[in-house]
Amino acid sequence: MNEAPSVLASNSAYEALKPDARGWFESLRDRVCAAFEAIEENLPRDAPLADGPAGRFERTAWTRPTEAGAEFPLGAEAGGGGGIMSVLRGRVFEKVGVNVSTVWGTFSPDFRAQIPGAAEDPRFWASGISLVAHMQSPLVPAVHFNTRMLVTTKGWFGGGGDLTPMRLDTPEAIEDAADFHARLRLACDRHGPGYYATFKAWCDRYFYLPHRQEPRGAGGIFFDHHTTGDAAADFAFTREVGEAFLDIYPRIVRRRMTQAWTQAERDHQLVRRGRYVEFNLIHDRGTLFGLKTGGNVEAILMSLPPEVRWP
Amino acid sequence: MNEAPSVLASNSAYEALKPDARGWFESLRDRVCAAFEAIEENLPRDAPLADGPAGRFERTAWTRPTEAGAEFPLGAEAGGGGGIMSVLRGRVFEKVGVNVSTVWGTFSPDFRAQIPGAAEDPRFWASGISLVAHMQSPLVPAVHFNTRMLVTTKGWFGGGGDLTPMRLDTPEAIEDAADFHARLRLACDRHGPGYYATFKAWCDRYFYLPHRQEPRGAGGIFFDHHTTGDAAADFAFTREVGEAFLDIYPRIVRRRMTQAWTQAERDHQLVRRGRYVEFNLIHDRGTLFGLKTGGNVEAILMSLPPEVRWP
Numbered sequence: 001m002n003e004a005p006s007v008l009a010s011n012s013a014y015e016a017l018k019p020d021a022r023g024w025f026e027s028l029r030d031r032v033c034a035a036f037e038a039i040e041e042n043l044p045r046d047a048p049l050a051d052g053p054a055g056r057f058e059r060t061a062w063t064r065p066t067e068a069g070a071e072f073p074l075g076a077e078a079g080g081g082g083g084i085m086s087v088l089r090g091r092v093f094e095k096v097g098v099n100v101s102t103v104w105g106t107f108s109p110d111f112r113a114q115i116p117g118a119a120e121d122p123r124f125w126a127s128g129i130s131l132v133a134h135m136q137s138p139l140v141p142a143v144h145f146n147t148r149m150l151v152t153t154k155g156w157f158g159g160g161g162d163l164t165p166m167r168l169d170t171p172e173a174i175e176d177a178a179d180f181h182a183r184l185r186l187a188c189d190r191h192g193p194g195y196y197a198t199f200k201a202w203c204d205r206y207f208y209l210p211h212r213q214e215p216r217g218a219g220g221i222f223f224d225h226h227t228t229g230d231a232a233a234d235f236a237f238t239r240e241v242g243e244a245f246l247d248i249y250p251r252i253v254r255r256r257m258t259q260a261w262t263q264a265e266r267d268h269q270l271v272r273r274g275r276y277v278e279f280n281l282i283h284d285r286g287t288l289f290g291l292k293t294g295g296n297v298e299a300i301l302m303s304l305p306p307e308v309r310w311p
Numbered sequence: 312m313n314e315a316p317s318v319l320a321s322n323s324a325y326e327a328l329k330p331d332a333r334g335w336f337e338s339l340r341d342r343v344c345a346a347f348e349a350i351e352e353n354l355p356r357d358a359p360l361a362d363g364p365a366g367r368f369e370r371t372a373w374t375r376p377t378e379a380g381a382e383f384p385l386g387a388e389a390g391g392g393g394g395i396m397s398v399l400r401g402r403v404f405e406k407v408g409v410n411v412s413t414v415w416g417t418f419s420p421d422f423r424a425q426i427p428g429a430a431e432d433p434r435f436w437a438s439g440i441s442l443v444a445h446m447q448s449p450l451v452p453a454v455h456f457n458t459r460m461l462v463t464t465k466g467w468f469g470g471g472g473d474l475t476p477m478r479l480d481t482p483e484a485i486e487d488a489a490d491f492h493a494r495l496r497l498a499c500d501r502h503g504p505g506y507y508a509t510f511k512a513w514c515d516r517y518f519y520l521p522h523r524q525e526p527r528g529a530g531g532i533f534f535d536h537h538t539t540g541d542a543a544a545d546f547a548f549t550r551e552v553g554e555a556f557l558d559i560y561p562r563i564v565r566r567r568m569t570q571a572w573t574q575a576e577r578d579h580q581l582v583r584r585g586r587y588v589e590f591n592l593i594h595d596r597g598t599l600f601g602l603k604t605g606g607n608v609e610a611i612l613m614s615l616p617p618e619v620r621w622p
Contacts, residue, residue: 095621211602211608270618277592277619282592288593301589304585306620306622307618307619307620308618308619308620309618310617310619311400
């Protein structure tokens, strides 16, 4: 992979954090993948689909075009970097994609006004991890998690995680959502007294389908442009959110994955996944940003469910 | 259904056409539905899925909210009207939706600059027919067709049709696309020597997925803001396009529907349908316009395929 230029000396705290941030996103990826593979391997023999083979992650590297004249459709004019897609198709995880990427470039004029610090200098650097899991069982919630660091003439962290049970009103879904939120709250509370309330409300606003007038799921936390003036502390918070995700989601999967489901529950799951698609393709800023900045299409659309119905 | 006010006396040619346009869209709907039901009924006994029952259209009327304070999320502030969704789920047509609607209202400020004639007076009236068919057989092309009339302080027609074979390079797909284009060309040539070339090119530009760098299908024609100064002639052209669709598409379906397909062809069809979803939710102006102007969500998203895979 080609080397990112160190462009922004005015921004030394974030410049200095780049290698650690990238390294941490990648090591979290390794630990998440290991945790999910362990779940695949440990599925009890009497659980649904246990006669299938345990899924393993397959990795595919991609490189962002750097040559002159390469197409960056709307958002970015030039740049480089790339990423690695890790995808597992298994007996518990129907499809889970974990992407890490580190990219840099120059925002095109119509993007500059929208990105903090880009009006002054259009160059950017971005690194992050992004994960979406769609589960075989309609009784196991789907999940999304990501954290990222952005550097322009400014620097900031962003990310979050949210849980999508197929039904919101069953005792199990209520318990899963409560535990997911409680664990994220714990992570937030260690770093700022208002963080959880602020970032939970942000998540509720963000993961909302206005055309359906319904939330995408049971929520979680969402934060962006997060910069307190202490880059190291903000990075520590971002790591804490990752640790919280890695702690709670596998526990939720393990306690639900052995339960049998009905065809009606599966059919309902496939319809609910349609809402997930609608959100990601109509509303999700991350998806649209990625598609417009010459991101890797397969990596970005890895978030789409393996099987969906609009009956 | 409540009555549309006659608002735009400055626009008398289009004002006068409103009842006929609406009536024609609705009668075309009746004839299309009858043609598709006849296909369902006439499926030969030895054709795939012929042991299932012939599909019949089911109609659902919907009314656009008119009360003060009703939510028109982005595009429209008030209005009325409604439509009728006709949906058939059958043994040839896996899911086909034919919507007719006639709606009116007032564009919200952010929409006024984008719509011809709306800057002067934000009131609008729109009537049309829209159809998307997703077929059981991967050897039968999917199709989209619509025609509409819009009235602001200006008036115009729009519409078109495009064919989506699952593979573009088989002899059958090439023949289907050629016949579809030839029939539309015939309709165009009766009304303007440059119509076909212009509207075919417009279709190719419009039904294109930039993030995939691929066309949605085999194309067809697309026209919008079509007004030559002779509203009656433009309406006649619009009707001719409808007649062409009604003539050619059933013929294409009938000659392909009896052929057996493989599981690999079906799997490929489900993946190709994902492209259709990506186009409609990320790019299609009609879909996004409808969702933002308080259109009926079920009617708008009726275009989405019944079963889709992103493997």
